Amino acid sequence: MAKTVVSFTLNGSPVDVLVEPRELLIHTLREKLATTGPHIGCDTSHCGACTVDLDGLSVKACTVLTVQCDGAEMLTIEGFAKAGALHPLQEGFSQEHGLQCGFCTPGMITRAYRLLQENPSPTEADIRFWMAGNLCRCTGYQNIVKSIQYAAAKMRGETVATSHPVLAE
Amino acid sequence: MDTNIETHARLEKLEGIGCSRKRREDPRFIQGKGNYVDDIKLPGMLSGVMVRSPYAHAKIVSIDTSKAKAHPGVHAVLTAEDLKPLKLHWMPTLAGDVQAVLADGRVSFQNQEVAFVVADDRYTAADAADLVEVEYEELPAVVDPFKALAPDAPVIRPDLDGKNVGAHGARKHHNHIFNWQIGDKDKTDRAFANAEVTVKQDMLYPRVHPCPLETCGSVANYDAIRGDLTVWITSQAPHVVRTVVGLLSSIPESKIRIISPDIGGGFGNKVGVYPGYVCAIVASIVLGRPVKWIESRSENLTTTAFARDYWMTGELAADKNGKIRALRVNVTADHGAFDACADPTKWPAGMFHVCTGSYDIANAHVSVDGVYTNKFPGGVAYRCSFRVTEAVYLIERMIDVLAQRLDIDKAEIRRRNFIQAEQFPYLSPLGLEFDSGNYAPALERVLEAVDYKALRAEQAALRADPNAPTLMGIGITTFTEIVGAGPSKNCDILGIGMFDSCEIRVHPDGSAIARMGSISQGQGHQTTYAQIIASEAGIAASQIAVEEGDTSTAPYGLGTYGSRSTPVAGAATARAARKIREKARKIAAHLLEVAPDDLEFDLDQFKVKGDPARGKTMKEIAWAAYNNVPEGMEMGLEAVDYYDPPNFTFPFGAYVCVLDITKKTGETKVRRFYALDDCGTRINPMIIEGQIHGGLTEGFAVAMGQELPYDEQGNVLGGTLMDYFLPTSQETPHWETDFTVTPSPHHPIGAKGVAESPHVGSIPCFSSAMVDAFAHLGTTHFNMPYNSFRVWQHAKSLGLTA
Numbered sequence: 001m002a003k004t005v006v007s008f009t010l011n012g013s014p015v016d017v018l019v020e021p022r023e024l025l026i027h028t029l030r031e032k033l034a035t036t037g038p039h040i041g042c043d044t045s046h047c048g049a050c051t052v053d054l055d056g057l058s059v060k061a062c063t064v065l066t067v068q069c070d071g072a073e074m075l076t077i078e079g080f081a082k083a084g085a086l087h088p089l090q091e092g093f094s095q096e097h098g099l100q101c102g103f104c105t106p107g108m109i110t111r112a113y114r115l116l117q118e119n120p121s122p123t124e125a126d127i128r129f130w131m132a133g134n135l136c137r138c139t140g141y142q143n144i145v146k147s148i149q150y151a152a153a154k155m156r157g158e159t160v161a162t163s164h165p166v167l168a169e
Numbered sequence: 170m171d172t173n174i175e176t177h178a179r180l181e182k183l184e185g186i187g188c189s190r191k192r193r194e195d196p197r198f199i200q201g202k203g204n205y206v207d208d209i210k211l212p213g214m215l216s217g218v219m220v221r222s223p224y225a226h227a228k229i230v231s232i233d234t235s236k237a238k239a240h241p242g243v244h245a246v247l248t249a250e251d252l253k254p255l256k257l258h259w260m261p262t263l264a265g266d267v268q269a270v271l272a273d274g275r276v277s278f279q280n281q282e283v284a285f286v287v288a289d290d291r292y293t294a295a296d297a298a299d300l301v302e303v304e305y306e307e308l309p310a311v312v313d314p315f316k317a318l319a320p321d322a323p324v325i326r327p328d329l330d331g332k333n334v335g336a337h338g339a340r341k342h343h344n345h346i347f348n349w350q351i352g353d354k355d356k357t358d359r360a361f362a363n364a365e366v367t368v369k370q371d372m373l374y375p376r377v378h379p380c381p382l383e384t385c386g387s388v389a390n391y392d393a394i395r396g397d398l399t400v401w402i403t404s405q406a407p408h409v410v411r412t413v414v415g416l417l418s419s420i421p422e423s424k425i426r427i428i429s430p431d432i433g434g435g436f437g438n439k440v441g442v443y444p445g446y447v448c449a450i451v452a453s454i455v456l457g458r459p460v461k462w463i464e465s466r467s468e469n470l471t472t473t474a475f476a477r478d479y480w481m482t483g484e485l486a487a488d489k490n491g492k493i494r495a496l497r498v499n500v501t502a503d504h505g506a507f508d509a510c511a512d513p514t515k516w517p518a519g520m521f522h523v524c525t526g527s528y529d530i531a532n533a534h535v536s537v538d539g540v541y542t543n544k545f546p547g548g549v550a551y552r553c554s555f556r557v558t559e560a561v562y563l564i565e566r567m568i569d570v571l572a573q574r575l576d577i578d579k580a581e582i583r584r585r586n587f588i589q590a591e592q593f594p595y596l597s598p599l600g601l602e603f604d605s606g607n608y609a610p611a612l613e614r615v616l617e618a619v620d621y622k623a624l625r626a627e628q629a630a631l632r633a634d635p636n637a638p639t640l641m642g643i644g645i646t647t648f649t650e651i652v653g654a655g656p657s658k659n660c661d662i663l664g665i666g667m668f669d670s671c672e673i674r675v676h677p678d679g680s681a682i683a684r685m686g687s688i689s690q691g692q693g694h695q696t697t698y699a700q701i702i703a704s705e706a707g708i709a710a711s712q713i714a715v716e717e718g719d720t721s722t723a724p725y726g727l728g729t730y731g732s733r734s735t736p737v738a739g740a741a742t743a744r745a746a747r748k749i750r751e752k753a754r755k756i757a758a759h760l761l762e763v764a765p766d767d768l769e770f771d772l773d774q775f776k777v778k779g780d781p782a783r784g785k786t787m788k789e790i791a792w793a794a795y796n797n798v799p800e801g802m803e804m805g806l807e808a809v810d811y812y813d814p815p816n817f818t819f820p821f822g823a824y825v826c827v828l829d830i831t832k833k834t835g836e837t838k839v840r841r842f843y844a845l846d847d848c849g850t851r852i853n854p855m856i857i858e859g860q861i862h863g864g865l866t867e868g869f870a871v872a873m874g875q876e877l878p879y880d881e882q883g884n885v886l887g888g889t890l891m892d893y894f895l896p897t898s899q900e901t902p903h904w905e906t907d908f909t910v911t912p913s914p915h916h917p918i919g920a921k922g923v924a925e926s927p928h929v930g931s932i933p934c935f936s937s938a939m940v941d942a943f944a945h946l947g948t949t950h951f952n953m954p955y956n957s958f959r960v961w962q963h964a965k966s967l968g969l970t971a
Contacts, residue, residue, distance in 0.1 A: 020292070027291070036208040037201020039433070041382045042466040046890035049382060077201035086199070094195040097859045101691030102198030103382045103433030109199065132897040135890075137382045137434050138691045140866030141898040143859060164189040164855035167181055 008072040010035065011079030019066045026050045026061035029076065037077035037106040041135070048134030051107035052076045058114045060133075077106035080113070088154040089113055089147070095162040098147030100138035108134050112148045120156055122148070179772050184711065185704030186918060189855035193695040193715070203431040206386045207463050209401050214388065214459040215244055217449050218294035219468065220284035220301045222276035225310035225543040225883020226323065229274050229283070229303060237286055237300040242293035244456055246301060247285040247448055249273040257451060260417060263441065263662060264517065265336025266346070266508035267328075268546060270444045276305070277325055277506035278545045279885050280471045285448035287460055310883030314480060314503040314540040317344040325506055325541040336508075337517045337539075346508050346539035349517050352599050357534040360495035364486035370570045373952045374559050376478035376503065376544070377875045378470050379551040380895060381690070383433025385473050386463035387446045389453040398454070399426045402446060405439045406728025408686055409662055411720045413442050414450065416663075429718035435690035436867065437549040440511045440730050443473050471888040474511075475544075475877060476551030478503035479559045483567040486532075491575050491582045495532035496525055496598075498563060502539045502548070510539075510548030511730075512555045513660035513667065519555025520817075522599035523651040526564035527608045527821060528586040533598040543883045552867050552928040554652045554731040561648045565933035569645075569940065570949045578625075579937070580616055583647045584609060594914070601651065603819045607847070607911045611823040612647050615845050618907065619825045632945050638833070640969075644826035644938025648930040652922040653736025653818040662727060668813040669737035670724035671745040673702060675806035677795045679788030680712040683745075686726010687738040688718040692924060693856045694734060698742050700852055701918065705746035706753070707773040707787040724809060732820070732922030735852065736913075741812035743917040748808035752794075756806075757785040759799040818913045818921035822846040822930045826938040832969045835961025837873070837939070839902035844931065849912045849921035857923050858906055864927025865904050870896050871928075872935035874954045894954070943967060 001020045008015060010033060017032050029035040029052070038061055041049035045063040052061045053075040080087040089109045092098065099105040108131070115122060115130040122130065127145050136144060146163060154160045184190045197203050234246040249271040252258035259267045272283045284301050288294035311317045311325070324330070324343050333340055337347035361367055387402040398420055404410050407427040415422040432439065449462040464473065479502055486495040502518065504510055512519040518537040525533050550556065572582040587608045588595050595603040621643075628641045657666025670686040683702055687694060694717060699710035717723055726738060750770060757775040758765040761783060768775040768784075776784035785793075794806035827841040844865060851857055874894030877887045887893045912919025932953070939955050940948055946967050951959075964970050 023292070030208075031210070031290075035201075036205075037203075039205065039383065040207065040463075041384075041433075042890045044466065044889055044891065047382060047466075047895075077199075081200055090199040093199050094191055097192070097855050099195065099198055100693070100859060100863060101382070101434040102194065102203045102431065103205065105198045106201045128898040132899040135382065135895050135897060137380065137436070137867070137895065138863045139859060140862035140904060141901050142862050142904055144898070162191075164191075164858075166184065166188050166190060167177065168189055169187050169851065169854055 004067055006066050006070045008069045008074055010074050011076060017066065021065065021067050023066045024062055025064040025066045025069060028066040029061060035076050035078055039103055039106065041103065046135065048107045048111060049104050051110045051134060053110055053114055058111050075110065077110055080109065088151040092147040092150035092154065096143050096147040096150050097164060098139060098144040104134060104136045108136065108144060112151065116152055116155060120152060122152060183703045183709050183773055185700050186850065186852050188700060188853065190696055190700055190710060190853055192693050194693060205383055205431045205433055206388060206401050206403050209388045211388065211390060211459040214461055215287050215289060215456065216291040216294045217285055217287045217452055217460050217462040218291065218298045219282050219445060220286060220298045220303065221280040222272065222283050223279065224276055224305050224307050225279045226308040227276050227305040228308065229272055229276065230306050231304045232284060233302040234284065236302065237297040240297040240300055242289040243286065243297045245287040245452055247271065247452060252451065255451065257417060257447060260442065260447060262507060262509040264508040264510040264512065268507035268509055270447045278543050279883055280468065280545065282444040285452065287452045287456065310543040312542050312544055312879040312883050314501050314542055317540050317542050318342050325543060344541040346504055346541060347517050348536065348538050350536045351522050352534035353532060354534045357495045357497055357532040360532040361484065361486040361497060364494055365489045366574065367484060367486045368570050368574050369482065369484045370567060370950050371482050372566055372950055374477040374479040374481065374562055375953060376475050376877045377551060377871055378475055378877055378893065379436035379438040379549065380470060380893065381434030381436050381438050384464045384466060384469040385439060385443060385445065387449050388459055388461045389449040390459040391453040391457065393457050397424050397426065398450065399428065400450060401428045401430055403432055403439050404429045405435045405688060405690060405730050407688060407718055408720050408725045409665065409728060410442060412663065412665065417447065426721045429688045432688065432690035436552045437476060437730055438474050439690065440549055441474050441509055466890060467888045470893055471885045472545050474547035474549040475505065476547065476549050477559060481559065481563050483563050485567050485571050487571055489575065491571065491577045491585050493528055493530050493586050496530050498524060498535045500537040502537055503542050503544065504539050504548050505542060505544040505546040507546040508539060509546035511550065513654060513662065515659065519550065520651045521556040521560045523557055523601060523649065524560035524563050525597050525599060526561060527588060527606065527647050527649045528568065529588045529592065530598060535599065544879060550731060552864060553925045554650065554654065557650055558929045558932065561929050562933045565646045565648060566936060566950060569937050573944055573949055579645050580612065580621060583612060602816055603649065604816050604913050604915055605911050606649060606819060606821050607909065608647055608821060611821065611845050611847060611909050614907065615823040615825050615843055619841060619843050624827060638831060640830040640832060640942040642828040642830065642938035642942030644934040644941055646824045646930050646934040646937060649819055649821045650926050650929050651817045651819055652732035652925060653814055654731050654733055655817055656815060657813045665727065666813060667727045668811050669726040669733065669741050670811045671738060671741040672724045672809040673745045673749055673807065675708065675749060675791045675794065677792050679708065679791040681708050682714045682716065683742065684716045684723040685738045685742065686724050687729040687734045690729065692734060692860065697852045697856060698739065701739060701742045702746045705743050706749045707770065732925045735920045736818045736916060736922045737812055737814055739920055740814060740917045741810040744812060745808040745810040748810065749806060752806060753787060753790045755802065756790050756793050756798055760785050760793055760797065815915050818849065818916060820846065820848045820921040820923060820926045822926050824930050824934040826934045828938040828942060830942050830960060832964050835957040835964055837955060837957065837960055842902050843905045843907065844927060845907040845909065846923060846926050847909045847911050848923035848926065849910065849916065850919035851908065851910065852920060860924040861906050861927045862904050864924055865931045866896060866901050868928045868931030869901065869935065870894055872932045872953050872955060874956050876954050
């Protein structure tokens with residue numbers, strides 16, 4: 001099958017890849033660009049483990065062709081920490097125990113990032129609605145909601161603290 | 170400095186048992202730097218894809234691989250014929266049966282593995298898989314375990330022809346696997362004959378799937394020059410996998426290295442050894458290159474390890490006041506086409522005999538028949554200890570049925586039957602010794618928290634109003650789990666006792682590394698094992714690296730499933746840490762020129778009794794261990810412990826669920842779910858809460874929507890996430906959690922295991938609430954899953970939808 005060169009910006013750096021027209025973005029990222037943060041959980045765009053931010057939209061990279069991404073700006077979980085400093089969402093997920101096995105986490109954080117770009121002060125209902133395209137089998141979502149609330153507060157400049165103090169009991 | 174403040178600061182630095190220590194695993198996962206099997210990329214690695222059967226039952230007339238082999242980029246196409254010379258076309262299962270690795274002339278379930286295509290990459294392999302031409306001659310399929318036992322039912326396993334005795338005794342029919350009985354049948358039958366009241370209820374625990382977010386997969390790399398095989402694998406039990414691979418391949422275990430890297434959830438799905446793993450290994454040996462096999466979601470949901478499929482009939486005999494005198498249970502267990510049930514060898518129904526629950530029942534008898542059908546193999550525990558979810562479901566449903574029959578409140582009937590605190594250790598009529606429990610206070614605390622009386626009053630008012638658009642159901646469960654398999658006298662896997670292990674090395678600078686035979690799939694072992702060592706050996710948790718999952722470095726262990734990590738490997742960890750502490754005591758005594766008994770351990774140091782100003786910190790002692798030890802002592806500060814528990818542990822809980830159901834649509838809303846769990850000593854409250862949220866959510870999924878049904882032709886329905894219910898953040902309820910602490914008397918730190926209790930306990934609680942909503946109309950039970958359609962159907966059958 002004839003291959004095409006596709007160029008886009010990945011986490012701030014320009015990349016060129018040679019792909020077949022049928023190649024899915026998630027495979028290009030994971031197998032050609034060493035970007036293994038986004039995961040494959042379902043192949044059918046139900047689970048959201050492969051979520052990346054593409055030109056300001058959350059997309060499921062298992063359902064996007066790489067050739068559709070020519071000229072795009074793309075953000076994956078690998079682009080969140082800057083100069084060794086965690087993004088407030090990354091901090092929030094750890095402080096509020098918003099992850100267990102970690103497999104859904106890159107997609108969750110990437111989706112939550114888009115939510116907070118659109119709505120800096122989401123209610124719990126807003127968060128549950130916005131995150132419904134990202135499945136988690138471990139946490140039951142309750143601490144994911146708290147993680148996103150933690151990050152939202154921090155991004156608004158408010159003082160934040162974990163709801164799990166080390167020596168509570 | 171104030172002593173309390175100083176102690177607080179030291180405790181905070183130590184981060185021992187009881188601290189909500191933040192997870193050591195998180196930094197890599199939140200930055201996309203986890204290392205899961207599919208992230209592994211080796212030079213020259215090839216990709217393998219399975220060719221699968223579209224039929225549930227068929228003879229294979231021919232397989233033509235020539236077009237696939239001729240496809241550019243294809244390196245090999247394996248079929249059973251290729252595996253036969255290696256005697257690898259069949260493999261032993263954990264249940265004493267055999268399973269086809271690649272179909273040997275016949276397929277017995279839809280999506281069964283028929284051929285394995287290896288190519289340069291996954292696209293090429295998938296293209297070539299489509300070019301493998303298989304001619305089938307379809308046979309009648311049977312997917313109902315009762316029909317499978319009909320005299321003229323299709324023969325599902327002709328390879329067992331003439332074999333009238335299986336791994337668990339006599340087979341009474343060509344599709345029968347075993348009959349297993351426990352308890353005193355005569356005494357139980359007599360109790361029923363003499364009972365004032367008896368109740369009987371049929372119930373189905375449907376076929377479901379654990380469905381971790383990461384599917385199963387492996388990367389096999391055989392180094393022909395060194396003769397070494399390395400396999401990265403999604404396994405909850407890497408050491409057992411090494412032994413199985415050794416048995417199958419005749420490669421010595423010293424030449425096999427199994428690595429379970431980060432695992433994206435297991436929930437029981439990743440206990441077994443699957444054909445894909447075996448094919449990737451064979452292909453790597455044959456081709457001399459690394460071979461990766463990763464299953465798709467549909468392959469995961471339809472081939473690797475279902476759970477449940479238990480068709481149960483429960484009976485209770487009782488006095489008129491609700492005191493239970495006897496329990497009788499008959500189960501028909503659908504095991505699919507191969508018996509690949511993951512259970513301790515001698516118990517083909519796992520620990521189902523915990524089914525007398527939290528109640529003091531004098532007489533009980535259980536009989537379980539295992540049956541072959543044309544469905545995929547498995548029978549793993551989905552977030553529970555072996556068949557414990559089924560057992561707890563049975564007894565919790567039955568006690569509700571009895572309460573309704575006698576018109577006794579569902580909380581009150583439990584009070585009248587609880588094993589009392591002073592009865593522990595309690596020997597159950599089915600031979601288990603319940604180590605500890607304190608059930609009544611847990612129930613009372615939950616009833617008070619939800620204001621049970623007010624809920625019942627509200628429900629009564631709603632029932633009295635014929636125009637009310639909704640029904641209200643109140644569910645109660647007071648369950649007991651059995652986890653921590655297990656004592657090796659009762660439990661083994663393939664002949665290996667179910668111990669677990671820990672090895673600790675303290676370095677000269679006082680930091681340490683600990684390695685275990687278990688493997689985390691999200692439970693946070695790197696965080697919590699370090700807390701145990703911190704409390705027991707006085708080394709700050711932040712200074713302890715915890716490693717698991719690499720069989721070349723970790724001590725042998727049976728792995729993580731059945732909530733056995735804390736009860737078994739956690740116990741080994743505490744005991745190994747105590748060995749470190751006792752050696753440290755001797756070194757400290759030597760350094761301080763006092764007798765070891767003159768020292769007392771104080772968090773992170775040894776102090777001289779009566780002279781607390783004199784002491785040695787663990788850091789100082791660690792340094793001395795490498796240069797100044799008492800005469801006759803070996804240098805170094807290391808310990809290893811292989812722990813064979815004397816008994817199981819018995820976590821318990823009391824849950825209440827309140828459901829609001831719209832009569833016209835069957836739509837159900839969880840208004841409230843209050844879960845009190847008692848897991849004994851609590852190591853990390855934050856992680857415990859997270860585990861309970863997750864278990865409750867998986868329980869919600871099973872009760873309210875999960876099912877893998879089949880049509881009459883043996884087509885599996887529900888093989889994608891379009892059909893198979895995984896709850897999203899939208900429908901998942903808000904959970905309220907609570908706890909009591911009843912330590913296990915035999916566990917070194919009193920811990921019992923926690924992650925599975927909420928799954929085991931919540932499912933019957935949802936059923937209890939759902940049935941309760943219709944109880945005033947005579948409903949005693951209807952089967953899960955309670956999706957809106959089914960609830961609507963039930964409401965319609967009662968004339969509620971008009």
